[in-house]
Amino acid sequence: MEVLYSSTRDKSKKIKASEAILKGLADDGGLFVPDNVPQFDFSLSSLKDMDYKATAYNVMKLLLTDFTEEELKYCINGAYDSKFDTEEIAPLVYADGAYYLELFHGKTIAFKDMALSILPFLMTTSAKKNNVKEKIIILTATSGDTGKAALAGFADVPGTGIVVFYPKNGVSAIQEKQMVTQKGDNVKVIGITGNFDDAQTGVKNMFNDEELKAELKSKGYVFSSANSINIGRLVPQIVYYVYAYGNLLKNGKISDGDKINVVVPTGNFGNILAAYYAKTMGLPINKLICASNENKVLFDFFETGKYDRNREFILTSSPSMDILISSNLERLIYTIAGCDDKKNAGFMESLKTTGVYDITDDMKAKLVDFVGGYASEAQCAAKIKDLFDKTGYVIDTHTSVAASVYDDYKAKTGDNTPAVIASTASPYKFMHSVMTAIDKKYDGVNDFELIDELAKVSGVDVPGAVEDIRTAPILHTDVCDKEEMKSRVKAFLGI
Numbered sequence: 354m355e356v357l358y359s360s361t362r363d364k365s366k367k368i369k370a371s372e373a374i375l376k377g378l379a380d381d382g383g384l385f386v387p388d389n390v391p392q393f394d395f396s397l398s399s400l401k402d403m404d405y406k407a408t409a410y411n412v413m414k415l416l417l418t419d420f421t422e423e424e425l426k427y428c429i430n431g432a433y434d435s436k437f438d439t440e441e442i443a444p445l446v447y448a449d450g451a452y453y454l455e456l457f458h459g460k461t462i463a464f465k466d467m468a469l470s471i472l473p474f475l476m477t478t479s480a481k482k483n484n485v486k487e488k489i490i491i492l493t494a495t496s497g498d499t500g501k502a503a504l505a506g507f508a509d510v511p512g513t514g515i516v517v518f519y520p521k522n523g524v525s526a527i528q529e530k531q532m533v534t535q536k537g538d539n540v541k542v543i544g545i546t547g548n549f550d551d552a553q554t555g556v557k558n559m560f561n562d563e564e565l566k567a568e569l570k571s572k573g574y575v576f577s578s579a580n581s582i583n584i585g586r587l588v589p590q591i592v593y594y595v596y597a598y599g600n601l602l603k604n605g606k607i608s609d610g611d612k613i614n615v616v617v618p619t620g621n622f623g624n625i626l627a628a629y630y631a632k633t634m635g636l637p638i639n640k641l642i643c644a645s646n647e648n649k650v651l652f653d654f655f656e657t658g659k660y661d662r663n664r665e666f667i668l669t670s671s672p673s674m675d676i677l678i679s680s681n682l683e684r685l686i687y688t689i690a691g692c693d694d695k696k697n698a699g700f701m702e703s704l705k706t707t708g709v710y711d712i713t714d715d716m717k718a719k720l721v722d723f724v725g726g727y728a729s730e731a732q733c734a735a736k737i738k739d740l741f742d743k744t745g746y747v748i749d750t751h752t753s754v755a756a757s758v759y760d761d762y763k764a765k766t767g768d769n770t771p772a773v774i775a776s777t778a779s780p781y782k783f784m785h786s787v788m789t790a791i792d793k794k795y796d797g798v799n800d801f802e803l804i805d806e807l808a809k810v811s812g813v814d815v816p817g818a819v820e821d822i823r824t825a826p827i828l829h830t831d832v833c834d835k836e837e838m839k840s841r842v843k844a845f846l847g848i
């Protein structure tokens with residue numbers, strides 16, 4: 354059955370998947386959502402025999418219905434190859450009562466690679482299908498990981514260019530070095546003197562700037578987005594939850610149809626939303642446990658039904674989750690509002706003008722599958738150490754936020770349903786925080802000096818992504834105010 358996409362703020366106009374991928378964000382500022390969520394057309398037990406690529410094909414074809422089999426397989430085969438350092442692509446590791454779904458085996462050692470490895474293929478294939486003649490300019494705001502993963506994916510891809518904005522003082526040393534050393538003739542990396550929300554708002558404003566868009570078009574450019582608001586990111590993220598279920602089945606950890614819990618360290622709400630779609634499509638998920646760090650807007654939302662971004666923005670050791678405006682939540686709000694676009698648009702207007710919206714009781718009742726939790730900086734560090742002391746397994750700060758929240762959940766509820774924790778980054782990406790959690794003696798030591806120490810402690814080889822940047826020259830040094838973002842983009846494009 355054909356799946357079409359419409360905006361969460363005006364569903365009167367429907368477009369194809371490939372068009373939604375090209376546009377990224379709807380013209381009215383809303384996010385594209387499928388007009389119906391298809392059900393799996395394969396049995397759960399058949400997952401046992403599918404590798405990552407086969408799982409990806411079987412899941413993605415249900416949502417990207419205007420792609421031919423040949424097109425979709427070309428995208429999948431191009432993405433999930435030796436760029437990943439393990440053939441499994443997303444291995445599942447058991448440690449102390451939970452299964453860690455390692456989503457960091459791609460080029461930039463964070464889970465963003467899972468979708469951003471395939472997005473350039475989906476985007477260029479979509480451009481071809483729709484006879485797009487303009488050069489596609491990817492505008493991206495990053496809290497640290499999306500930026501590098503998008504740069505790695507789009508660098509030197511013909512017919513595209515990419516500009517990445519990151520909060521100058523809001524990312525880890527490794528994250529920044531990864532970005533500012535990016536090679537490629539079509540790439541630009543700019544630090545902004547603000548936080549992630551400022552960067553994201555600046556980018557969204559450019560997408561909604563009709564004058565700018567018209568000017569670009571006349572010069573042969575169109576904008577698109579690599580942020581998780583693009584359905585070309587969301588759809589590939591559904592795959593690994595399904596793959597993890599198949600892995601548990603294959604290894605006899607669960608039986609066909611058994612439920613699992615899923616725990617996701619959350620920022621922009623993209624990753625956990627993908628798990629929610631997986632559940633809607635037929636994956637037996639019991640609870641979706643949404644873990645926040647001290648920026649616990651989402652925890653408060655799940656507790657009270659009130660979304661309130663009016664609070665202090667806290668810089669934490671899990672910077673990729675330092676977000677107060679979780680963009681993808683809009684897709685969930687739209688869904689639990691009964692796909693009422695006007696009602697959703699009202700909430701989003703209220704968020705924009707007052708920073709707050711309050712959902713209705715009926716909508717709240719539809720959130721039963723979600724559980725919110727949060728971990729303090731101390732809890733996050735304690736969990737890294739505790740898990741390491743017990744098992745020798747080293748997790749990063751984001752994953753630890755999730756693991757800590759999961760411990761609380763189990764203690765509170767006694768729910769022993771097998772749990773998959775999304776392990777969203779390699780500990781090598783947040784070395785300083787991870788190592789000082791394990792032993793205070795590393796405090797103050799530079800990230801780059803800790804690389805070999807972490808290898809020794811964890812027994813995990815230094816990933817290629819880290820080796821590469823140790824000596825790489827810095828190629829990007831631009832920093833600007835949030836007000837200057839637009840002029841910087843125009844300067845990069847020479848207009």
Ligand SMILES: *Cc1c(COP(=O)(O)O)cnc(C)c1O
Binds near residue numbers: 498581
């Ligand atoms: C982006 C990111 C997150 C948050 O994911 P969302 O989809 O934005 O909720 C968590 N951990 C890491 C390491 C990330 O890079």
